[in-house]
Amino acid sequence: MRLTDLLQQHHEEIVGKWFDAIIAMYPAGSAEFLAKQKDRFRNPVGYTTRASIEAVFDEITGSMDSGELRRALDDIVRVRAVQEFTAAEAVGFVFLLKPLLREVFQKHLGDQILRQEIVDEMVDLETRIDQVAMLTFDKYMECREQLHEVRTKEIRSRSANLIDSLNAGSCVSKCKGEPFNDDA
Amino acid sequence: MSDIAKKEDLAKVDLNPPKKDWMDPKVEFKKGTYNYGSNPGSMKYLGMPFVRKLDPTAEDWELPENWKEIILEGLRDRIKKYRSLRIFMDCCVRCGACADKCHFFIGSGDPKNMPVLRAELLRSVYRKDFTTAGKLLGKMAGARELTVDVLKEWFFYFYQCTECRRCSVFCPYGIDTAEITMMGRELLHLVGVGIDWITTPASNCFRTGNHLGIQPHGFKDSVDFAVDDLEDLTGIRVDAPVNKKGAEILFVVPSADYFGDPHYFGFLGYLALFHEIGLDYTFSSYASEGGNFGLFHSSEMMKRLNAKIYAEAKRLGVKWIIGGECGHMWRVLHQYMDTMNGPADFLEVPKSPITGTTFEHAKSTKMVHICEFTADLIYNNKVKLDKSRNDHWKVTFHDSCNTSRAMGLVEEPRYIINNVCNNFWDMPENTIKEQTFCCGSGSGLGTDENLEMRMRGGFPRANAVKFVHEKHGVNLLSCICAIDKATLPPLMEYWVPGVEVGAVHELVGNAIVMKGEKRTTDLRSQPYETEEPEAEAVKAEEAN
Numbered sequence: 001m002r003l004t005d006l007l008q009q010h011h012e013e014i015v016g017k018w019f020d021a022i023i024a025m026y027p028a029g030s031a032e033f034l035a036k037q038k039d040r041f042r043n044p045v046g047y048t049t050r051a052s053i054e055a056v057f058d059e060i061t062g063s064m065d066s067g068e069l070r071r072a073l074d075d076i077v078r079v080r081a082v083q084e085f086t087a088a089e090a091v092g093f094v095f096l097l098k099p100l101l102r103e104v105f106q107k108h109l110g111d112q113i114l115r116q117e118i119v120d121e122m123v124d125l126e127t128r129i130d131q132v133a134m135l136t137f138d139k140y141m142e143c144r145e146q147l148h149e150v151r152t153k154e155i156r157s158r159s160a161n162l163i164d165s166l167n168a169g170s171c172v173s174k175c176k177g178e179p180f181n182d183d184a
Numbered sequence: 185m186s187d188i189a190k191k192e193d194l195a196k197v198d199l200n201p202p203k204k205d206w207m208d209p210k211v212e213f214k215k216g217t218y219n220y221g222s223n224p225g226s227m228k229y230l231g232m233p234f235v236r237k238l239d240p241t242a243e244d245w246e247l248p249e250n251w252k253e254i255i256l257e258g259l260r261d262r263i264k265k266y267r268s269l270r271i272f273m274d275c276c277v278r279c280g281a282c283a284d285k286c287h288f289f290i291g292s293g294d295p296k297n298m299p300v301l302r303a304e305l306l307r308s309v310y311r312k313d314f315t316t317a318g319k320l321l322g323k324m325a326g327a328r329e330l331t332v333d334v335l336k337e338w339f340f341y342f343y344q345c346t347e348c349r350r351c352s353v354f355c356p357y358g359i360d361t362a363e364i365t366m367m368g369r370e371l372l373h374l375v376g377v378g379i380d381w382i383t384t385p386a387s388n389c390f391r392t393g394n395h396l397g398i399q400p401h402g403f404k405d406s407v408d409f410a411v412d413d414l415e416d417l418t419g420i421r422v423d424a425p426v427n428k429k430g431a432e433i434l435f436v437v438p439s440a441d442y443f444g445d446p447h448y449f450g451f452l453g454y455l456a457l458f459h460e461i462g463l464d465y466t467f468s469s470y471a472s473e474g475g476n477f478g479l480f481h482s483s484e485m486m487k488r489l490n491a492k493i494y495a496e497a498k499r500l501g502v503k504w505i506i507g508g509e510c511g512h513m514w515r516v517l518h519q520y521m522d523t524m525n526g527p528a529d530f531l532e533v534p535k536s537p538i539t540g541t542t543f544e545h546a547k548s549t550k551m552v553h554i555c556e557f558t559a560d561l562i563y564n565n566k567v568k569l570d571k572s573r574n575d576h577w578k579v580t581f582h583d584s585c586n587t588s589r590a591m592g593l594v595e596e597p598r599y600i601i602n603n604v605c606n607n608f609w610d611m612p613e614n615t616i617k618e619q620t621f622c623c624g625s626g627s628g629l630g631t632d633e634n635l636e637m638r639m640r641g642g643f644p645r646a647n648a649v650k651f652v653h654e655k656h657g658v659n660l661l662s663c664i665c666a667i668d669k670a671t672l673p674p675l676m677e678y679w680v681p682g683v684e685v686g687a688v689h690e691l692v693g694n695a696i697v698m699k700g701e702k703r704t705t706d707l708r709s710q711p712y713e714t715e716e717p718e719a720e721a722v723k724a725e726e727a728n
Contacts, residue, residue, distance in 0.1 A: 024200065024201075025199050025200065025201060026201060026293040027201045027204065027293065027294065027295050028201070028203075028295075029206070029295030029298070029301075030289065030293040030294065030295050030298075031293075033283070033284050034293060037284065039614070040647075040651075041612050041614055041615050041644070041647065041648055041651075042284065042290070042614065043284070043290065044290065044291075044643055044644055044647035045290065045291065045293060045643070048647070078678075078679070079643065082636045082639040082640055082643075082678075083291075083292060083293065083640060084214070084217075084292065084293075084294065088197045089197075089199060092197060092199050093199075096199065146677075146678060147216075147635065147636065147639070147678065150635065150674045150677050150678055151632045151635050151674075153674070153677075154632050154635075154674050155632050157445065
């Protein structure tokens with residue numbers, strides 16, 4: 001049996017285990033909710049995570065199209081980039097797939113796992129996962145940079161409004177020593 | 185090979201969350217997830233105690249020596265004063281109905297953002313010092329000692345609640361966690377702990393009447409500037425009176441309406457509408473702010489900042505009041521103003537001079553929401569509207585927490601939008617109306633330093649917008665709240681690029697056909713999508 005066939009056959013089991021491992025990175029008090037609530041609007045983090053890794057897994061076992069991968073990764077990474085994770089934790093979910101796959105292969109292939117063609121396929125598969133990890137890191141950086149841009153833009157637009165108003169002749173100057181804030 | 189490190193000696197990246205008991209109060213003030221402390225100048229101006237510049241990340245918060253006594257005494261006073269607080273402290277059975285309803289919990293996965301657990305932060309201290317079981321059994325009865333770490337935890341989590349009250353919709357006992365947050369914040373203020381995005385606008389408001397600190401002549405300039413802009417856009421010069429004694433109606437707006445973007449386009453919409461129906465109204469350069477950041481501070485502060493509205497109505501001799509598009513402003517006006525600074529027995533029960541409709545529901549406060557007023561005008565065919573002028577917008581509507589849950593204003597905005605736009609799609613039912621998801625930045629949390637937390641809290645809302653954006657091509661998120669208009673644009677930029685944010689009265693201002701107008705663009709100076717924007721209006725006129 002080839003690994004690709006095995007991956008197809010056990011697609012649901014593998015993605016399910018990967019999802020559970022990712023959700024286990026959240027505190028125990030919330031992991032149950034994130035895993036079990038299926039309504040995409042009541043549980044957008046759980047839904048997005050599941051949908052995103054499904055699409056990523058399809059690419060890993062399929063054509064590894066970089067455009068599709070970027071699109072699929074965007075959803076999950078965008079969420080993790082603003083949550084309480086370090087950079088390593090935010091992108092580290094990709095690597096959770098490796099031990100999990102080894103476990104599945106061991107279970108279904110037994111000793112056959114040492115056959116040269118299987119070993120070759122495994123090396124290829126792990127290389128694919130490494131590539132996904134690198135794209136994930138790119139995506140993470142993109143999200144973090146965007147976050148800083150959003151922040152800068154917000155600050156700029158507030159001061160721009162103030163300047164516009166001053167130029168238009170509005171007197172919004174502060175009295176000396178008195179508090180002033182341009183936020184409403 | 186002997187130089188190669190063994191597997192167990194390798195640097196470890198642990199992907200498992202730390203095991204933590206909820207009773208452990210230690211929090212980490214990570215950049216992007218908390219708000220800066222109050223400005224000492226603003227604290228002083230408001231007469232707040234223990235003035236200093238608080239750095240939340242500092243080990244020593246320079247609390248007064250008897251801080252614990254002050255907090256516990258403050259809690260005792262409030263439990264005596266507010267029966268609701270006493271009940272909320274005692275009656276929660278931890279059924280969990282509220283647990284997964286908070287947008288901060290949903291977006292962050294932090295268990296302490298479950299409303300039940302956020303309330304437990306205060307409740308545990310209450311148990312320790314105010315209940316026999318807590319005194320005797322301590323931790324076993326869910327009681328905790330009030331420590332500096334607990335105080336810091338309060339600061340962290342009571343400023344991760346936007347007081348949106350979504351959780352209270354689902355609580356079988358009706359526990360209003362927003363009120364618990366309010367009490368938590370009041371107690372923190374007793375020892376000089378607050379955030380600047382609330383304190384400084386409150387101080388500005390106390391000084392000049394509005395959060396921005398704009399003085400009366402500055403306010404007049406801003407209104408005149410808008411009148412000039414509207415003339416450039418429509419060819420019509422409208423009258424926008426300020427401090428006109430004897431006008432029939434006082435019109436109060438949030439200050440962001442005449443200053444912020446995209447709020448300003450809604451302000452132009454108000455001016456166009458009032459001109460077209462010939463309303464006898466006036467602004468007040470003193471009641472130049474409908475919003476009230478005192479609400480996020482303490483009940484006393486809210487009362488202080490609100491007092492100007494009835495005072496100005498009296499000074500100007502108006503008959504009743506209309507209020508502009510704002511969220512928390514309406515919580516104050518609708519639920520508290522009457523008992524705080526009323527009764528406004530010098531005013532008349534609001535009656536539209538255009539349609540003759542009496543707004544019975546505002547019989548006591550004497551103040552009507554602009555959406556109620558406009559919906560009534562449209563219902564009675566008093567304005568000529570050309571929907572096609574909004575054809576470049578595919579619109580959805582975000583229910584602001586306060587207008588939907590605190591005053592039940594859910595149908596009027598939709599009625600207006602459906603009469604001024606051809607393309608409107610609501611978001612899924614469990615994300616709108618009473619169940620609306622907060623913008624994630626309300627109640628004073630909309631600071632740039634708190635952006636990551638805002639993105640977490642706003643994710644459930646953005647997720648629903650993304651759904652209608654992808655399904656129907658929605659490109660405008662309309663709303664009737666000044667904080668939403670300020671904070672939803674960055675939220676959309678991060679989560680749903682391609683969706684703009686706008687006021688409902690911006691859409692009204694686009695659609696309204698003014699006598700003698702010369703228009704080629706919408707209020708944002710964007711050309712109309714259709715070549716003959718008035719064609720539909722003419723058809724509508726013929727039909728009438």
